[in-house]
Amino acid sequence: MLSSSSSLAALLGTEFPLVQAPMAGVQGSRLAIAVSGAGALGSLPCAMLSTEAMRSELAALRDALGERPYNVNFFCHQAPVPDAAREAAWREALAPFLREFGIDPAAIPAGPGRNPFSTEAAEVLAEFRPRVVSFHFGLPAPDLLARVKAWGAVVLASATTVEEGLWLQAHGADAVIAQGLEAGGHRGHFLSHDLTRQPGLFALLPQLVAQLRVPVIAAGGIADAQGVAAAMALGAAGVQVGTAWLLCDEATTTPLHRAALKSEAARHTALTNLFTGRAARGIVNRLLREAGPMSAAAPEFPLATAAIAPLRAKAEAQGSGDFSPLWSGQNATGCREVPAAELVRALVRGFGRAG
Amino acid sequence: MLSSSSSLAALLGTEFPLVQAPMAGVQGSRLAIAVSGAGALGSLPCAMLSTEAMRSELAALRDALGERPYNVNFFCHQAPVPDAAREAAWREALAPFLREFGIDPAAIPAGPGRNPFSTEAAEVLAEFRPRVVSFHFGLPAPDLLARVKAWGAVVLASATTVEEGLWLQAHGADAVIAQGLEAGGHRGHFLSHDLTRQPGLFALLPQLVAQLRVPVIAAGGIADAQGVAAAMALGAAGVQVGTAWLLCDEATTTPLHRAALKSEAARHTALTNLFTGRAARGIVNRLLREAGPMSAAAPEFPLATAAIAPLRAKAEAQGSGDFSPLWSGQNATGCREVPAAELVRALVRGFGRAG
Numbered sequence: 131m132l133s134s135s136s137s138l139a140a141l142l143g144t145e146f147p148l149v150q151a152p153m154a155g156v157q158g159s160r161l162a163i164a165v166s167g168a169g170a171l172g173s174l175p176c177a178m179l180s181t182e183a184m185r186s187e188l189a190a191l192r193d194a195l196g197e198r199p200y201n202v203n204f205f206c207h208q209a210p211v212p213d214a215a216r217e218a219a220w221r222e223a224l225a226p227f228l229r230e231f232g233i234d235p236a237a238i239p240a241g242p243g244r245n246p247f248s249t250e251a252a253e254v255l256a257e258f259r260p261r262v263v264s265f266h267f268g269l270p271a272p273d274l275l276a277r278v279k280a281w282g283a284v285v286l287a288s289a290t291t292v293e294e295g296l297w298l299q300a301h302g303a304d305a306v307i308a309q310g311l312e313a314g315g316h317r318g319h320f321l322s323h324d325l326t327r328q329p330g331l332f333a334l335l336p337q338l339v340a341q342l343r344v345p346v347i348a349a350g351g352i353a354d355a356q357g358v359a360a361a362m363a364l365g366a367a368g369v370q371v372g373t374a375w376l377l378c379d380e381a382t383t384t385p386l387h388r389a390a391l392k393s394e395a396a397r398h399t400a401l402t403n404l405f406t407g408r409a410a411r412g413i414v415n416r417l418l419r420e421a422g423p424m425s426a427a428a429p430e431f432p433l434a435t436a437a438i439a440p441l442r443a444k445a446e447a448q449g450s451g452d453f454s455p456l457w458s459g460q461n462a463t464g465c466r467e468v469p470a471a472e473l474v475r476a477l478v479r480g481f482g483r484a485g
Numbered sequence: 486m487l488s489s490s491s492s493l494a495a496l497l498g499t500e501f502p503l504v505q506a507p508m509a510g511v512q513g514s515r516l517a518i519a520v521s522g523a524g525a526l527g528s529l530p531c532a533m534l535s536t537e538a539m540r541s542e543l544a545a546l547r548d549a550l551g552e553r554p555y556n557v558n559f560f561c562h563q564a565p566v567p568d569a570a571r572e573a574a575w576r577e578a579l580a581p582f583l584r585e586f587g588i589d590p591a592a593i594p595a596g597p598g599r600n601p602f603s604t605e606a607a608e609v610l611a612e613f614r615p616r617v618v619s620f621h622f623g624l625p626a627p628d629l630l631a632r633v634k635a636w637g638a639v640v641l642a643s644a645t646t647v648e649e650g651l652w653l654q655a656h657g658a659d660a661v662i663a664q665g666l667e668a669g670g671h672r673g674h675f676l677s678h679d680l681t682r683q684p685g686l687f688a689l690l691p692q693l694v695a696q697l698r699v700p701v702i703a704a705g706g707i708a709d710a711q712g713v714a715a716a717m718a719l720g721a722a723g724v725q726v727g728t729a730w731l732l733c734d735e736a737t738t739t740p741l742h743r744a745a746l747k748s749e750a751a752r753h754t755a756l757t758n759l760f761t762g763r764a765a766r767g768i769v770n771r772l773l774r775e776a777g778p779m780s781a782a783a784p785e786f787p788l789a790t791a792a793i794a795p796l797r798a799k800a801e802a803q804g805s806g807d808f809s810p811l812w813s814g815q816n817a818t819g820c821r822e823v824p825a826a827e828l829v830r831a832l833v834r835g836f837g838r839a840g
Contacts, residue, residue, distance in 0.1 A: 311685050330684075336818065351687030357691065357719065360716070414681070423681060460689075
């Protein structure tokens with residue numbers, strides 16, 4: 131174990147083989163800086179950033195971290211073609227909620243949603259040459275991936291099945307993140323949308339370790355040093371932790387989201403496509419209960435977001451998280467209201483226990 | 486860890502805190518005898534045994550093991566009231582398959598299904614006074630449970646959520662099995678049938694360990710010594726392993742089922758209610774693909790079995806597992822064609838690595 135985790139840390143350029151999962155919407159450069167500053171790998175999620183915002187965040191990372199490594203994360207879905215009939219069906223499905231809040235379905239603007247990795251993003255990235263770049267939903271097209279590799283970036287990508295791990299290794303990933311079903315936020319699946327194919331981490335991790343040559347980073351349900359040690363015992367080269375950071379001072383998690391994470395409600399999460407059109411794990415709230423967590427009416431990712439946005443805004447203005455995406459993994463017990471560096475120190479104790 | 490696992494072994498009366506998961510339909514006393522003989526806890530599943538068969542199997546265990554402990558397992562569902570309309574709808578849903586095999590839906594006999602724990606079973610059990618008795622789907626009624634406790638039996642039961650673990654502890658379980666979503670065969674859930682509530686083992690196990698006073702036994706996706714070590718790192722007092730035994734010489738797994746477990750098909754399992762009416766994990770085969778793994782038409786557990794039985798028999802006679810329940814957890818990589826005692830020796834190496 132020791133050699134495997136040491137070699138991943140060497141690959142990432144970090145002191146510890148610990149990655150802070152990129153979490154669009156609940157963190158920016160501030161959390162990444164704190165985590166990287168403490169010897170782990172902080173991550174900047176770019177899916178919801180404009181090119182300008184991205185440049186500004188990357189400058190903040192560079193200025194704060196100097197030569198210390200950080201990770202920049204992108205989604206790489208195919209941008210969808212809007213479908214008026216599907217959009218109308220979606221607004222119809224949400225009509226009772228929209229009516230309740232006095233929202234005119236015809237007046238909802240198209241939302242910005244989430245952007246896939248693009249030539250423009252690659253150009254901005256090239257100005258900063260981050261040590262690590264990670265992708266979700268597969269990998270970008272070969273020419274775009276080549277741009278990132280041109281400055282020697284280490285490429286990470288998420289696999290939710292053995293097949294996806296083999297695909298990512300064959301297509302240029304330098305390390306693969308084993309995303310167990312326990313993980314919060316968007317599932318990274320890209321070869322099949324059949325959710326029954328996605329195993330829990332206890333099953334996925336050892337199978338990926340056995341099948342891949344590249345290092346495997348464990349993700350999903352890891353909340354403390356014991357979880358880190360368990361992942362290392364299963365052969366991981368390192369771990370990625372997400373949910374546990376959500377209460378850290380440097381995260382931008384909303385007060386409503388923080389309250390949900392601290393409550394017993396956090397014991398019940400579900401995969402839902404209601405917020406974006408793709409399956410993502412969050413705490414079950416009123417929208418998930420009443421609409422059912424998975425809806426066939428939801429438009430393609432990320433178009434479902436637009437019609438939810440005004441509902442969310444109106445409910446949040448009333449102090450309610452009923453229509454908010456309360457992203458969380460299945461184990462929120464590691465969330466701590468501490469500076470992120472303290473959480474890094476607590477988590478990395480788990481590396482000492484394995485091997 | 487060491488003291489926790491030692492104390493579970495002391496509670497069970499075994500050398501190792503390793504439980505062979507009871508697996509109705511694929512094993513009987515022979516596997517249990519081999520496992521208990523090697524210092525772990527073998528289990529006899531009784532859900533599909535008549536009172537007479539149970540007595541005969543228990544006699545075999547007693548004669549072979551003497552004072553060595555073994556576990557006897559029961560389901561404790563409410564026996565369902567047959568519903569003619571629902572049964573008709575179920576046969577209608579299966580009509581294309583029944584036609585293909587020339588089976589007259591009207592001529593299908595009611596199946597024996599699976600029996601819940603009963604006064605009669607408790608009487609047979611009292612003759613043998615097994616050291617350990619385990620239950621699935623909750624616990625039997627208090628008076629029935631009291632009969633089992635009367636001779637000092639250690640009572641185990643499965644929890645799929647934190648809430649179920651707390652309930653089992655409050656109602657008399659001496660240790661709780663944390664059944665992660667990865668596990669093969671029937672899910673043990675009993676407080677809620679909402680499958681989104683059921684976490685993977687990485688999330689479930691540490692939460693149960695944190696919340697319960699009684700020892701927690703980890704189950705689901707554990708296939709080898711590394712899996713055992715990982716579970717112990719997460720705070721388990723011991724582990725229960727199921728799928729890994731299915732290729733052992735002493736298991737009664739059919740050749741079709743064995744072949745599926747050894748193939749790449751075993752990488753894709755799903756929860757299905759088609760075979761019994763309750764969610765159970767098995768390898769995806771033609772029936773699951775074509776009917777969808779979860780059907781609203783399936784009658785209440787275990788009544789769905791009757792209409793599937795002739796399909797399964799006809800297909801198996803043709804050498805096909807298309808309609809067979811190919812139970813498996815999400816990690817079949819630990820299956821080995823060895824005597825069960827050899828698998829015990831391999832798995833218990835994992836205890837040495839933790840703590």
